[in-house]
Amino acid sequence: MSCNNDENIKSCIILCGGKSSRMGRDKGSMIIQDKPMIKHILSTLNHQINEAIIVLNEQSRIDKYREFINPQDYTYPITFVEDKIKNKGPLPGIMTGLSYINSDYALVLPCDSPYVSEKYVNTIFCEIDNNAQAIVPYHDTENKLKTSEPLHSIYNRNIIPIIEELVNEDVLHIKGLIAKLDTKFVLIDNKKIEKKEFRNLNRPSDI
Numbered sequence: 001m002s003c004n005n006d007e008n009i010k011s012c013i014i015l016c017g018g019k020s021s022r023m024g025r026d027k028g029s030m031i032i033q034d035k036p037m038i039k040h041i042l043s044t045l046n047h048q049i050n051e052a053i054i055v056l057n058e059q060s061r062i063d064k065y066r067e068f069i070n071p072q073d074y075t076y077p078i079t080f081v082e083d084k085i086k087n088k089g090p091l092p093g094i095m096t097g098l099s100y101i102n103s104d105y106a107l108v109l110p111c112d113s114p115y116v117s118e119k120y121v122n123t124i125f126c127e128i129d130n131n132a133q134a135i136v137p138y139h140d141t142e143n144k145l146k147t148s149e150p151l152h153s154i155y156n157r158n159i160i161p162i163i164e165e166l167v168n169e170d171v172l173h174i175k176g177l178i179a180k181l182d183t184k185f186v187l188i189d190n191k192k193i194e195k196k197e198f199r200n201l202n203r204p205s206d207i
Contacts, residue, residue, distance in 0.1 A: 003126030010049040010125055011106035013097030014041060015090055015151065016065070017057035017083045028111035029064065036068055040114035046075045048121045053097045053106070057083045089172045090151060095163040098155060105135075110151045113200045120197045124154055124186070132184035133159050137193055144185045149198050150174045 016028040016038065028038040038054075045052060052074075056062050062080045071078050081100055085092035094108055105128055109116060127135045135154040139147040151174070162180055166172070188195055 003122075005125055005128045008105075008128075009051070009103035011051050011053065011101040011103045012045055012049045012121075013053045013055060013094065013101070013106045013108045014038065014111055015055050015093045015097070015108065016061070016111040017055050017086070017090075017093045026061070026064075029068065032114055037114050038065070038111045039069065041109060041111065041116060042069065042074055042078075044116055044118055045121065048118055048125075049076050049107070051076055051102060052078045053100045054078060054080050054111075055083055055093045055097050056080065057086050085167060088167060090174055091163055091172055091177060092167055094155060094174075095160055095167070098157040098160050098163075101157060104130075104158075105154050105156050107154050108151060110200060113152065113198065115199050116152070116197050117194075120152075120193060123192055124152075127184065127186050128154060129184050131182065132156075133181040134178055134183045135186060136178055136183050137186045137188050137198075139188050139195070141187065145175055145179060148175060148178060148185065149188070150178055152198055153178075 029036045032040065042052065054065065056065060059082055062082060066080060069078065079100055081096055083093050084096045098106060107121065107124060124135060129135065133156045137149045137152060138144040159181060163177060166177060186193065
């Protein structure tokens with residue numbers, strides 16, 4: 001599938017800064033089907049994006065991830081960055097990642113969603129609208145915001161000041177951010193976008 005955005009730089013931010021308290025161990029480096037979970041996502045992104053920013057919450061984890069992620073395995077450059085504000089959830093991670101991208105928009109993905117497909121990546125990038133600050137998939141037309149998937153969404157880098165303001169006010173719920181933005185919602189219809197794309201692994205029982 002091609003779209004009007006094919007010639008634009010496509011950036012992806014992968015969030016790995018969580019505590020993984022429910023899983024009990026670092027999720028991105030967990031072995032799923034013979035390789036670390038994050039490498040499933042990185043492989044899917046081959047030929048789909050132009051750059052990836054991996055956000056981790058401390059330098060020691062950056063060093064650990066560099067040991068098993070070989071940049072030569074991928075068709076795009078990978079930048080490892082340390083979360084500027086730690087232990088405040090995904091909002092600061094998105095803010096940190098957006099400050100490093102070389103494009104106006106970036107797809108945000110969590111490191112614990114190994115089932116994201118090339119089709120989804122291509123589809124959501126094709127939904128970019130220069131009038132929107134966010135492109136957000138959702139499940140239920142009756143309540144788009146409540147049933148949205150903000151950690152599989154695209155954000156414009158111009159929202160950095162909005163995130164900073166929310167974090168300074170200790171408003172950390174990511175759907176609170178979406179409510180403040182000019183958001184384009186995209187229905188998860190099980191045709192163009194399938195529900196299985198959003199399955200993530202939070203607990204040992206999910207594996």
